[in-house]
Amino acid sequence: MRTLFASESCKETQLNSINPQSWLQVERGKLSKFAPQSPSSIESLIKVPEPPILPHYKPVDYVEVLAQIHEELESCPSEERSNLYLLQYQVFKGLGEAKLTRRSLRSAWLKASTVYEKIIFGAWLKYGKQGEDIISDLLSSCGKCQEFGAIDIASEFPVSKVPSFPCTLDDTCCPRIVSFRIGDKHIVCDRLKIAGLSAPFHAMLNGSFTEALCDDINLSENNISPSGMMAINKFSTTGSLNEVPPDLLLEILVFANRFCCESLKDACDRKLASFVTSTQDAVELLEYALEENAPVLAASCLQVFLHKLPNSLNDPQVVELLSGLNQQQRSIMVGPASFFLYSLLTEVAMNSDPGSDISVLFSKQSVDCAGSSRQKMIALHKLGCVRFLRKEYDEAEKLFESALREGHVYSVVGLARLCHINGHKHLSYEKISSVISSYTPLGWMYQERSLYCEGEKRLGDLEKATELDPTLTYPYMYRAASLMRRPDVQAALAEINRVLGFKLALECLELRFCFYLALEDYKSALCDVQAILTLCPDYRMFDGRVVASQLRILVREHVENWTTADCWLQLYDRWSLVDDIGSLSVIYQMLESDAAKGVLYFRQSLLLLRLNCPEAAMRSLQLARQHASNEPERLVYEGWILYDTGHCEEGLKKAEESIKLQRSFEAFFLKAYALADSSQDPSCSSTVISLLEEALKCPSDRLRKGQALNNLGSVHVDCGNLDAAADCYINALKIRHTRAHQGLARVHFLRNDKNAAYTEMTKLVEKARNNASAYEKRSEYCDRELTKADLEMVTRLDPLRAYPYRYRAAVLMDNREEKEAIAELSKAIAFKADLHLFHLRAAFHEHIGDVIGALRDCRAALSVDPNHQEMLELRSRVNAQEP
Numbered sequence: 001m002r003t004l005f006a007s008e009s010c011k012e013t014q015l016n017s018i019n020p021q022s023w024l025q026v027e028r029g030k031l032s033k034f035a036p037q038s039p040s041s042i043e044s045l046i047k048v049p050e051p052p053i054l055p056h057y058k059p060v061d062y063v064e065v066l067a068q069i070h071e072e073l074e075s076c077p078s079e080e081r082s083n084l085y086l087l088q089y090q091v092f093k094g095l096g097e098a099k100l101t102r103r104s105l106r107s108a109w110l111k112a113s114t115v116y117e118k119i120i121f122g123a124w125l126k127y128g129k130q131g132e133d134i135i136s137d138l139l140s141s142c143g144k145c146q147e148f149g150a151i152d153i154a155s156e157f158p159v160s161k162v163p164s165f166p167c168t169l170d171d172t173c174c175p176r177i178v179s180f181r182i183g184d185k186h187i188v189c190d191r192l193k194i195a196g197l198s199a200p201f202h203a204m205l206n207g208s209f210t211e212a213l214c215d216d217i218n219l220s221e222n223n224i225s226p227s228g229m230m231a232i233n234k235f236s237t238t239g240s241l242n243e244v245p246p247d248l249l250l251e252i253l254v255f256a257n258r259f260c261c262e263s264l265k266d267a268c269d270r271k272l273a274s275f276v277t278s279t280q281d282a283v284e285l286l287e288y289a290l291e292e293n294a295p296v297l298a299a300s301c302l303q304v305f306l307h308k309l310p311n312s313l314n315d316p317q318v319v320e321l322l323s324g325l326n327q328q329q330r331s332i333m334v335g336p337a338s339f340f341l342y343s344l345l346t347e348v349a350m351n352s353d354p355g356s357d358i359s360v361l362f363s364k365q366s367v368d369c370a371g372s373s374r375q376k377m378i379a380l381h382k383l384g385c386v387r388f389l390r391k392e393y394d395e396a397e398k399l400f401e402s403a404l405r406e407g408h409v410y411s412v413v414g415l416a417r418l419c420h421i422n423g424h425k426h427l428s429y430e431k432i433s434s435v436i437s438s439y440t441p442l443g444w445m446y447q448e449r450s451l452y453c454e455g456e457k458r459l460g461d462l463e464k465a466t467e468l469d470p471t472l473t474y475p476y477m478y479r480a481a482s483l484m485r486r487p488d489v490q491a492a493l494a495e496i497n498r499v500l501g502f503k504l505a506l507e508c509l510e511l512r513f514c515f516y517l518a519l520e521d522y523k524s525a526l527c528d529v530q531a532i533l534t535l536c537p538d539y540r541m542f543d544g545r546v547v548a549s550q551l552r553i554l555v556r557e558h559v560e561n562w563t564t565a566d567c568w569l570q571l572y573d574r575w576s577l578v579d580d581i582g583s584l585s586v587i588y589q590m591l592e593s594d595a596a597k598g599v600l601y602f603r604q605s606l607l608l609l610r611l612n613c614p615e616a617a618m619r620s621l622q623l624a625r626q627h628a629s630n631e632p633e634r635l636v637y638e639g640w641i642l643y644d645t646g647h648c649e650e651g652l653k654k655a656e657e658s659i660k661l662q663r664s665f666e667a668f669f670l671k672a673y674a675l676a677d678s679s680q681d682p683s684c685s686s687t688v689i690s691l692l693e694e695a696l697k698c699p700s701d702r703l704r705k706g707q708a709l710n711n712l713g714s715v716h717v718d719c720g721n722l723d724a725a726a727d728c729y730i731n732a733l734k735i736r737h738t739r740a741h742q743g744l745a746r747v748h749f750l751r752n753d754k755n756a757a758y759t760e761m762t763k764l765v766e767k768a769r770n771n772a773s774a775y776e777k778r779s780e781y782c783d784r785e786l787t788k789a790d791l792e793m794v795t796r797l798d799p800l801r802a803y804p805y806r807y808r809a810a811v812l813m814d815n816r817e818e819k820e821a822i823a824e825l826s827k828a829i830a831f832k833a834d835l836h837l838f839h840l841r842a843a844f845h846e847h848i849g850d851v852i853g854a855l856r857d858c859r860a861a862l863s864v865d866p867n868h869q870e871m872l873e874l875r876s877r878v879n880a881q882e883p
Helices: 020-027 039-045 062-075 078-095 098-110 115-128 133-141 191-195 199-206 226-238 246-258 262-273 279-291 295-307 316-323 327-334 338-352 357-369 373-389 393-405 409-421 425-438 443-450 455-468 474-485 489-500 506-518 522-535 548-556 564-576 580-590 597-610 614-626 631-644 648-661 665-678 684-697 702-718 722-734 740-750 754-767 772-781 784-797 803-814 818-829 835-847 851-864 869-881
Strands: 177-182 185-190 216-218
Touching (some): 039 506, 078 098, 098 115, 133 631, 133 648, 177 191, 226 246, 226 262, 246 262, 246 279, 279 316, 279 327, 295 327, 316 357, 338 357, 373 393, 409 425, 409 443, 425 443, 455 474, 506 522, 522 597, 522 614, 564 580, 580 597, 597 614, 597 631, 614 631, 631 648, 631 665, 648 665, 684 702, 702 722, 722 740, 740 754, 740 772, 754 772, 803 818, 803 835, 818 835, 851 869
Parallel strands (some): 177 216
Antiparallel strands (some): 177 185
């Protein structure tokens, strides 16, 4: 996925210039031929593809957009809220804020004003949790229902009201009984009851028509069978269609439409909807629903399709049905929520294959259904990206231009790439330069412009891109590859390690793997490819040409085999050095042995959580459950799965079930962890201490015991038991739990020995080299100058950490350098939607009397956390100052 929407000029990959003989040698496993022997072959191996054109909404000032959305949410009609929450979702998607995107979708679902919105946003949330079906099963076992399950659609639609058709029959004129003849069958009905079904029947049976005087009426030419008419007769007296089979219901539905029998049609619609249980049912019934205007049935079919995403889009019939609807058919199936539907379907299709025909079909529908300017710019840009990837450049150009006209400035990236493809590199440079001069510059602008210049000018733009947005990986990769070509190996590795220190990006790991391969450092190459496979088991390298697992096999032949004992020693060493990537690699290797896999997958999940890879962590945790050696162990892993997905109480119950079966370290540890998190009662600390002490009495390895001692120390500190806490941390350090230095430093500080705290944290800084967290914590225990130095180091190592920016801004504010203080916060806000940064900048704006700026930041902050009490109070205070 990392090379999506890259231009044709960047489709060259690292392997393109390797001659066929060399490639053949790789296939045969002779990796020595793959290792480059000359500068030119090194260059072919480390070629960096251009950054992708992201198919997301990327406003130039996302803070202003979030503030506008929040302001509109406060005053808009209820039916507009889902639309605004979807826009908020698109903003957070463009920022890469996964948790915030989920929260926006959840808000759209909770605030849905129609059944269609409930179906779409519920399915969208369910799609985002694909692969987590086990969680639904576990919640069911705890007596808790699935949150985003199918809804009872029929109950969401108002029941059709039966119009009143007063009948006063004169027995001499209009016989009370009427017989409907169909073929050779006669169905005897109550004239009054049938007349009451609709205005046409009322006129026919009780009006001036000939049939009003007849007691035998021929309905043979009206496509209704005797069985169907018998069911209609029964409905006219009971109002029920129970026990009527689907085929007959379809016949009755057509008849009801022909004779305008609204109540009969509504009953058919609802009854048919109850038969939709599978994709095939939905496929067969949706066409009838659309033809006969049966909204309950149509929505039920849609729900089945959406709840089976993404698999349902593998069915050509489903795709044909959903992509071929006209405006009237869309209105029947999805009411006013067409744009929401096709936004979801476009996302699912593009996640699967952004260049597919399906992506085109649904993207086009999104454009057709877009109403507002905002919706249009988002839909046009996405379709432009799809066309671009398919090399349909003329169409892509029109779409990017249209998106730009609607106000999506980021679409200029697509236009610049197209100019470059057409041989007008200077025009590409000018387009981006014009954007830089017209708006507040952002990192992506300089990154894009760097593609259209060379030498120092290019490096200058890339440095500026990193300064404005350090989350962009391409500048690091380009600089590292350039250094490697010189060759300056150490500088190249240092550059790629800069980004890997705070962002575990697969493309960066792949590039470093290539570096090690070029250097014939197979041990380090193996470490990186194993880390890649842990994060993404199906990853393909070299622009998707080579399966990573195959390369691992080839590299493995050049590395000395480790015994199980060697692996454990390596794991302890790397864990104690806080080398998380190295630890992942060792565990990956250990999983090939006969060791207990449940325990290893569980350790893997802990590391992945620490590396901020929650999806991979959940996958490992599920594998731990799958490979558990016994039921008590399985219950522990189930407890962690529930806890990690926000179901703390259910996780606690699993821990208690496990303890009843078998006392174990992990069960007591889980119970302590979950109890500490779920209980607001301060007295529960003594229970947590007891549980952790029980855990330490049970067998476990030093890695986990060190963690338990560290946690126990933290609880003792919170309770004021400093001596007990110090003992815990010291014991943890004795078994090489390096992070215990941080806890011990806190104890020293609370004992009013700040120097000892600083010294203790220095030990952690030295052991866990280049660890931003260690520097940040040490900064709390020194004077202002040393604090500033440590926090500068934090920002160099991990520019995503917000505290250093806040500290420097506070110092500047204390020195009455208000503009500089706000600029320091703005620097981080440009690439990170952080509540605390917004909060502080809003307070600074209020302090200098900038009410508009303060209100904007308050609203943006409340978009991140709508219930943050301090922000609500600040917003209320600022509102009172607004002119």
